Amino acid sequence: MATNENKNGEGVTRRDFIHVAAGGVGAIAAASVVWPLVDQMNPSADVLALASIEVDLSSIERGGAVKVMWRGTPIYIRHRTEAEIAAAKADDSAVLPDPATDGDRVQKPEWMIMEAVCTHLGCVPVGAEGGYNGDFGGWFCPCHGSHYDTSGRIRKGPAPRNLAIPPYQFVADTTIVIG
Amino acid sequence: MAGNSNFQSNNKVVNWIEERMPIFSLIDGSLGASYPAPKNLNYWWNFGSLAGLALVIQIVTGIVLVMHYTPNTELAFDSVEHIMRDVNYGWLLRYVHANGASMFFIVVYIHIFRGLYFGSYKAPRELLWILGVVILILMMATAFMGYVLPWGQMSFWGAKVITNLFSAVPVVGDSLVQWLWGGFAVDNPTLQRFFSLHYLLPFVIAGVVILHIWALHKHGSNNPLGIDVKSPQDTVGFHPYYTAKDLFGIGVFILVFAYFVFFNPNYLGHADNYIPANPLLTPASIVPEWYFLPFYAILRSITFSISIPFTDIVLIDAKLLGVLAMFGSLAVLIALPWLDRSPVRSSRFRPMYRWFFWILVIDSFILGYVGAQKPEGIMPTLGLIGTAYYFFHFLVLLPFIMPKYEKDTKLPESISNPVIK
Numbered sequence: 001m002a003t004n005e006n007k008n009g010e011g012v013t014r015r016d017f018i019h020v021a022a023g024g025v026g027a028i029a030a031a032s033v034v035w036p037l038v039d040q041m042n043p044s045a046d047v048l049a050l051a052s053i054e055v056d057l058s059s060i061e062r063g064g065a066v067k068v069m070w071r072g073t074p075i076y077i078r079h080r081t082e083a084e085i086a087a088a089k090a091d092d093s094a095v096l097p098d099p100a101t102d103g104d105r106v107q108k109p110e111w112m113i114m115e116a117v118c119t120h121l122g123c124v125p126v127g128a129e130g131g132y133n134g135d136f137g138g139w140f141c142p143c144h145g146s147h148y149d150t151s152g153r154i155r156k157g158p159a160p161r162n163l164a165i166p167p168y169q170f171v172a173d174t175t176i177v178i179g
Numbered sequence: 180m181a182g183n184s185n186f187q188s189n190n191k192v193v194n195w196i197e198e199r200m201p202i203f204s205l206i207d208g209s210l211g212a213s214y215p216a217p218k219n220l221n222y223w224w225n226f227g228s229l230a231g232l233a234l235v236i237q238i239v240t241g242i243v244l245v246m247h248y249t250p251n252t253e254l255a256f257d258s259v260e261h262i263m264r265d266v267n268y269g270w271l272l273r274y275v276h277a278n279g280a281s282m283f284f285i286v287v288y289i290h291i292f293r294g295l296y297f298g299s300y301k302a303p304r305e306l307l308w309i310l311g312v313v314i315l316i317l318m319m320a321t322a323f324m325g326y327v328l329p330w331g332q333m334s335f336w337g338a339k340v341i342t343n344l345f346s347a348v349p350v351v352g353d354s355l356v357q358w359l360w361g362g363f364a365v366d367n368p369t370l371q372r373f374f375s376l377h378y379l380l381p382f383v384i385a386g387v388v389i390l391h392i393w394a395l396h397k398h399g400s401n402n403p404l405g406i407d408v409k410s411p412q413d414t415v416g417f418h419p420y421y422t423a424k425d426l427f428g429i430g431v432f433i434l435v436f437a438y439f440v441f442f443n444p445n446y447l448g449h450a451d452n453y454i455p456a457n458p459l460l461t462p463a464s465i466v467p468e469w470y471f472l473p474f475y476a477i478l479r480s481i482t483f484s485i486s487i488p489f490t491d492i493v494l495i496d497a498k499l500l501g502v503l504a505m506f507g508s509l510a511v512l513i514a515l516p517w518l519d520r521s522p523v524r525s526s527r528f529r530p531m532y533r534w535f536f537w538i539l540v541i542d543s544f545i546l547g548y549v550g551a552q553k554p555e556g557i558m559p560t561l562g563l564i565g566t567a568y569y570f571f572h573f574l575v576l577l578p579f580i581m582p583k584y585e586k587d588t589k590l591p592e593s594i595s596n597p598v599i600k
Contacts, residue, residue, distance in 0.1 A: 041372060047362045067459055072364030074459050120498055122343035123336065124461040143340060143465050144479055145554040158482045160496040 052179025054171070057111065065127070067116055070178045074116040074124055075166060076139075077176075080150060085109045087137065088151035098161045102151040105165060113176065114152045115166055120144050120159035139163070184208035209396060215414035216421050217402035219594050223297070224400060224421075225428030226290035231388065232429060233283035238381050240276040241325075248328065250374035252367045255330035256455045274444040275436075280322050281447045282436050284470035287315060291512075296536055298524030299401040305516035307394040312512045314387050319471070321380040324373040326468060331452035336465045338365045338373070344478075347499040364458065404597055405525025406590055413594035464553055472550030473543050477569070478505040479554055480562035504566060511573040519577045521585060528588040535576060542568050 050071050057077065060066055065078035080088075088102040106112055116124045118141040125148060126132070127139030134140030134147035136155045141148075146157030153162040168178040184204035188194055197203045207213045247266050249258040262269035291311070294300055300308035327338045342359050346352040361368030399408060408414055415421075439446065447469060451462045467475050481501035484493045495503070511518065526533040542565055549562040591597045 041361055042358050043362045044368065047368070069459065072362060072366050072458065121340040123340065123465065124459065142461060142463055158479070158497045158501060160498045
């Protein structure tokens with residue numbers, strides 16, 4: 001309508017400004033309403049407030065391993081034999097999909113501590129229970145056939161990364177705190 | 180829909196309502212004598228109504244199961260056993276619901292292959308077809324989340340594997356997965372949100388089904404000859420001809436359904452899901468329900484990464500590539516109306532395409548078989564070949580090879596005059 005046109009013939013009218021301003025306020029209002037609906041799905045305060053756990057390693061014999069739960073995630077603690085450590089060190093120079101030296105992955109060579117969660121799709125690899133440990137003698141994921149070596153490094157199969165190392169520290173010779 | 184109805188009644192109450200809200204002419208124009216349907220529809224056209232029935236069965240049994248189920252990791256498994264042992268007819272309701280999912284997928288897969296064979300996705304039915312693919316994707320999401328609810332071993336590990344697919348997304352993958360889980364592992368928050376969404380999505384499906392039917396009724400059903408309706412002689416009224424035929428199909432469908440529910444209720448399931456979920460122990464093999472097996476095979480078939488040649492720089496790692504291939508297998512269906520360049524709809528007049536259609540069917544069965552096997556021996560190679568062929572069919576054969584070699588075929592004059600002279 002002619003009465004709404006800017007008398008000076010400029011392209012932008014006061015009505016355009018009102019449209020943009022109303023649309024902008026509406027968009028911000030919509031986003032501020034949507035965000036709580038999206039964010040409520042993120043980990044809640046009680047899930048985030050996770051205590052660390054203390055594990056006594058003294059009962060784990062050489063060559064043995066235990067699984068403990070931390071933040072709902074299983075953690076492998078393997079007391080590696082000299083042969084396993086040597087095999088892991090020897091493979092430092094092998095062709096690795098996710099290169100890492102064995103020394104970087106352990107604090108003490110005899111204790112291999114890592115998340116028992118295959119980096120492919122989250123299954124728990126087998127390895128410490130005896131039986132088939134994969135082509136590299138470390139861990140084998142039965143879901144989709146990923147092979148990990150004795151340092152938990154991915155060597156073969158669809159997994160993209162090495163098994164993750166959780167934050168942990170030795171508080172005594174044979175006691176660790178994870179988390 | 181309602182526009183083509185010449186609905187009339189002598190009933191005063193009906194006329195009073197019709198005057199204020201024309202619902203009777205809407206029904207008459209959608210499912211009644213006033214909805215013209217091609218007169219040559221064969222039994223492959225029964226599966227749309229069967230899919231609609233399967234959806235209704237799932238919603239009805241699902242709503243009553245919720246009256247007894249508890250979505251909590253401590254209680255879910257026991258509440259399902261409570262339904263099986265204590266609730267009156269609980270075993271029946273749960274077996275109908277569990278097997279109903281399989282029945283739903285069977286009829287929908289047949290419905291989809293019917294569309295592929297007779298070219299039902301071609302103009303002017305592209306949007307109808309795309310809405311159908313959307314329904315399939317929603318069904319897959321709903322079925323996956325429903326399978327998690329009993330909180331057995333397969334529930335838990337299936338949830339873990341499938342949610343981990345999203346960790347393949349570059350940069351934000353890990354945050355995305357934690358957002359999906361509501362924690363650092365699949366746990367109670369995950370179960371509760373899956374329950375909420377499993378309840379919601381069937382109603383979203385019902386909404387898209389209404390759009391699907393709306394789009395269908397704009398141009399009417401395709402038919403086995405794949406040619407347009409030319410005159411009223413080519414059609415019959417939907418009622419009583421196809422209402423009766425659909426009811427016969429429903430009778431056969433219920434017989435098959437009842438066999439599984441009453442005589443073999445766990446045949447399509449997995450025994451491991453009767454073991455309560457244990458986050459410390461992955462089952463020796465994780466196998467999805469049968470209707471996901473071809474897609475699972477595609478996911479697992481990719482075990483190589485794409486790198487820049489002669490360098491160590493990985494562009495797309497194997498995990499992301501597998502996930503892309505799996506979602507891509509559905510995306511090519513959305514693009515299909517534009518990938519298939521032939522103007523001829525029905526395979527009856529496309530002798531060359533007919534061969535490739537059946538090869539695609541066999542390929543789907545091979546992928547399904549591979550998806551059920553452990554990834555050992557010949558299986559990964561077979562899966563890779565099957566996956567490659569699937570994409571070859573849609574992305575190379577249909578758009579580039581077939582238009583060069585396919586001979587023009589003569590189409591019949593009309594549905595009433597189907598013999599080519």
